[in-house]
Structure formats: structure tokens, C-alpha cells
Amino acid sequence: MGGGIAQSLADAGIRVTLVDVSHEATIASHARLLREAAAFEKQGLFRPGAADRIEAHLVIGETIEEAVRDVDFIEEAVPEIPDLKRELLTRISRVARADAIIGTNTSTLPVHTLAPAVSGPERFLTVHFSNPAPFVPGVELVCGEKTDPAILPVVKDMIRRAGHQSAEVADTPGFVLNRLQYVLFKEACAIVEEGIATTEGVDTIVRSTFGFRLPFFGPFAIADMAGLDVYQNCFKTFEQAFGERLAAPKILKDLVAAGKLGTKSGEGFVGQLTPEQAQALVAYRNNAYGHMARLLSDLGPAPLPGASTQKD
Structure with a gap:
């Protein structure tokens, strides 16, 4: 370091x-x-x-x-x-x-x-x-x-x-980076221990789905683009399955109650957007994800044990 x-x-x-x-x-x-x-x-x-x-x-x-x-x-x-x-x-x-x-x-x-x-x-x-x-x-x-x-x-x-x-x-153990990173790792370990997926399967899902978005957007911007009402409804499923620890956060419920549903309503976690700004954001997102997909294709798979080194 x-x-x-x-x-x-x-x-x-x-x-x-x-x-x-x-x-x-x-x-x-x-x-x-x-x-x-x-x-x-x-x-x-x-x-x-x-x-x-x-x-x-x-x-x-x-x-x-x-x-x-x-x-x-x-x-x-x-x-x-x-x-x-x-x-x-x-x-x-x-x-x-x-x-x-x-x-x-x-x-x-x-x-x-x-x-x-x-x-x-x-x-x-x-x-x-x-x-x-x-x-x-x-x-x-x-x-x-x-x-x-x-x-x-x-x-x-x-x-x-x-x-x-x-x-x-703020001055708290783990700050932001490692508090989030270690919570993700702990939940990933639980998924493997419960037999839901293998370690390779978890890594594939993380890097090729929500992790694919993270170089460009943080969790709040991603939630805004998905729709905060959608997130709240999904949390209902999580709460039924896992209890209070995965219940909808208060800040999310407050925004939804106020009609602030993210990009589609023009306001959410990351602030207000005009229709033109929302359209530009979606265009940037699509362009960024397209470039990321091409970059990963050009680089090929990481040289991890068991991974193919051949490009498609």
C-alpha cells in the first residue's frame, strides 16, 4: 500500500x-x-x-x-x-x-x-x-x-x-468502504454455507450483475434508476424471509411515501432531475454499460483457477 x-x-x-x-x-x-x-x-x-x-x-x-x-x-x-x-x-x-x-x-x-x-x-x-x-x-x-x-x-x-x-x-469502525465490503462478504459466505450457490456462482453473479454497475453508480443512484417503489416492494419479500435485518430502511419508505420514486418521478436519493436530465442519465448509463461489456470482452476472463482463458 x-x-x-x-x-x-x-x-x-x-x-x-x-x-x-x-x-x-x-x-x-x-x-x-x-x-x-x-x-x-x-x-x-x-x-x-x-x-x-x-x-x-x-x-x-x-x-x-x-x-x-x-x-x-x-x-x-x-x-x-x-x-x-x-x-x-x-x-x-x-x-x-x-x-x-x-x-x-x-x-x-x-x-x-x-x-x-x-x-x-x-x-x-x-x-x-x-x-x-x-x-x-x-x-x-x-x-x-x-x-x-x-x-x-x-x-x-x-x-x-x-x-x-x-x-x-464519519469516524466509525470500517468507515464506508470496508463496512459495505465486509457485509457483502459475510452475506456471500452465508449464501454458500446455506447451499444456495457455490463460491464461483456468487462471484459470477456479483461481478456480472450489480457489481457490473458499480464503477459508474453507487447504490443510491442505482436504486433511483430502478425505482424506489420497486425496492420497497422487494424489501417486503426479504423481510418475510429474513426478518427485520432486511426490512425496508426508513429513509427509503419516507421517500416513497412522499412520492419520490427516483428517476421516473424526477426525485429520489440523489436529488431532483428534469425530464431532460433523466433522459441524459439513462443515455449515459446505457453507453457506460455498453463500453464496460466491450472492455470485459476485450480483456477476457480473469486468470482464476478453472477459468477459461479463451475469448469468445
């Missing part, structure tokens, strides 16, 4: 000092990142000149203390072990400039569980990239109770310069 974040920022022209668990590991990581950058550019995955930009802006630090002593922003990306993160954050904040922003790339740990390890917690927040960082654009930003809101525009601008998108979310 740390290496991918470093590549993204260095490719944006930001000077990045890389430091790993030891100097030998740092040297090895630096060499690997440069090799990867050259390979990614050759494959067309990085924009032209990326390898040279990354090499020019990614340097090696001797120690953590040296690397963080006089920089504007520090991002730690050690494993998801609370004590390890606290130890490192304490070490960083002891020597970093008082105005240096300190970010953690934690996937699930709330800011308030790590902030006590940081001297000057007003400059501390979660800046959660996803793996592989150079290719997955979304970044979660999570502030703690003591985080100074003034640092957010600075971090957002850095993320934007690196070609990423960010969203602020």
Missing part, C-alpha cells in the same frame, strides 16, 4: 521520501517501485513520462526520523495492528514539524483509537487509499474529534493532484 501511494504522489510531481522497516528494505522497495512504474508505463497503465517523473520525485530516506523531520505530509501504511500503528505514530509525531499533517492508511481502525498516540492530534486524520493505490481512485478521509478542519482542503488538493477522488466519512 505504501509503495502504491508513493507512486501516485510522485507521479503527480510531489516529492516523496520513502522509508521502510529497514534501510535495506527501503532500497529494495524503491527499486521495485521504479521497475513497476517502467512496466506500467510500457503497458499503457501509467501515462507517458510517469516512470521518469516517479524516479525524479521518489527518494530514499535513511530512517523514519530523517524522512519525516521536515516534510508537509506523512502517511503511514504499516499493517492493520493497532499497537504497531500507535508505536509508529508516536515515533513520527515526536520528530515531525508541528504543522506537518499526519495521515494513517488504516482500513478499519477509528481515528479516536489512534489519535492518543499522536502529539498534536489536530493535524491527524485517516487518509485511506485502496489497493492497488495507483489504479483505485477512491480515498476515504476520516477526521477525529480533534482534527483541525483547516487541514482537509490541503489533503483533498493533494489527492486531487494525484488523480484520486476523496470523500469525508
Whole structure:
């Protein structure tokens, strides 16, 4: 994760000092990142000149203390072990400039569980990239109770310069990304355990149906286009089968009761649409899905065990 974040920022022209668990590991990581950058550019995955930009802006630090002593922003990306993160954050904040922003790339740990390890917690927040960082654009930003809101525009601008998108979310375990991802995984496991489908079957359904839509639209936009009244009726079936945990959410029922049924009524979760805007949205959706289908056909199946490597 740390290496991918470093590549993204260095490719944006930001000077990045890389430091790993030891100097030998740092040297090895630096060499690997440069090799990867050259390979990614050759494959067309990085924009032209990326390898040279990354090499020019990614340097090696001797120690953590040296690397963080006089920089504007520090991002730690050690494993998801609370004590390890606290130890490192304490070490960083002891020597970093008082105005240096300190970010953690934690996937699930709330800011308030790590902030006590940081001297000057007003400059501390979660800046959660996803793996592989150079290719997955979304970044979660999570502030703690003591985080100074003034640092957010600075971090957002850095993320934007690196070609990423960010969203602020509340300080709760798992944030948004992994709360949703792990709930999906848990339900997928239950489906397999109940004998409803195999693991391969679940993966096929997820990636080729609702997962197919997700690069373009989130769950609220998808629900709006399907019709919120349709969703509410489907929830009745789920509630009868699975009980309260899959009953229709209150925010959904409130919208339907108000006649806000999504795209077809001109208003739903994502706001109001004129008939012309609704028509443009549907046209974009159809175009996007068509392009996605062609892209997947061109790429062929993923090289997973048992998958065909032949294109149709």
C-alpha cells in the first residue's frame, strides 16, 4: 500500500521520501517501485513520462526520523495492528514539524483509537487509499474529534493532484468502504454455507450483475434508476424471509411515501432531475454499460483457477 501511494504522489510531481522497516528494505522497495512504474508505463497503465517523473520525485530516506523531520505530509501504511500503528505514530509525531499533517492508511481502525498516540492530534486524520493505490481512485478521509478542519482542503488538493477522488466519512469502525465490503462478504459466505450457490456462482453473479454497475453508480443512484417503489416492494419479500435485518430502511419508505420514486418521478436519493436530465442519465448509463461489456470482452476472463482463458 505504501509503495502504491508513493507512486501516485510522485507521479503527480510531489516529492516523496520513502522509508521502510529497514534501510535495506527501503532500497529494495524503491527499486521495485521504479521497475513497476517502467512496466506500467510500457503497458499503457501509467501515462507517458510517469516512470521518469516517479524516479525524479521518489527518494530514499535513511530512517523514519530523517524522512519525516521536515516534510508537509506523512502517511503511514504499516499493517492493520493497532499497537504497531500507535508505536509508529508516536515515533513520527515526536520528530515531525508541528504543522506537518499526519495521515494513517488504516482500513478499519477509528481515528479516536489512534489519535492518543499522536502529539498534536489536530493535524491527524485517516487518509485511506485502496489497493492497488495507483489504479483505485477512491480515498476515504476520516477526521477525529480533534482534527483541525483547516487541514482537509490541503489533503483533498493533494489527492486531487494525484488523480484520486476523496470523500469525508464519519469516524466509525470500517468507515464506508470496508463496512459495505465486509457485509457483502459475510452475506456471500452465508449464501454458500446455506447451499444456495457455490463460491464461483456468487462471484459470477456479483461481478456480472450489480457489481457490473458499480464503477459508474453507487447504490443510491442505482436504486433511483430502478425505482424506489420497486425496492420497497422487494424489501417486503426479504423481510418475510429474513426478518427485520432486511426490512425496508426508513429513509427509503419516507421517500416513497412522499412520492419520490427516483428517476421516473424526477426525485429520489440523489436529488431532483428534469425530464431532460433523466433522459441524459439513462443515455449515459446505457453507453457506460455498453463500453464496460466491450472492455470485459476485450480483456477476457480473469486468470482464476478453472477459468477459461479463451475469448469468445
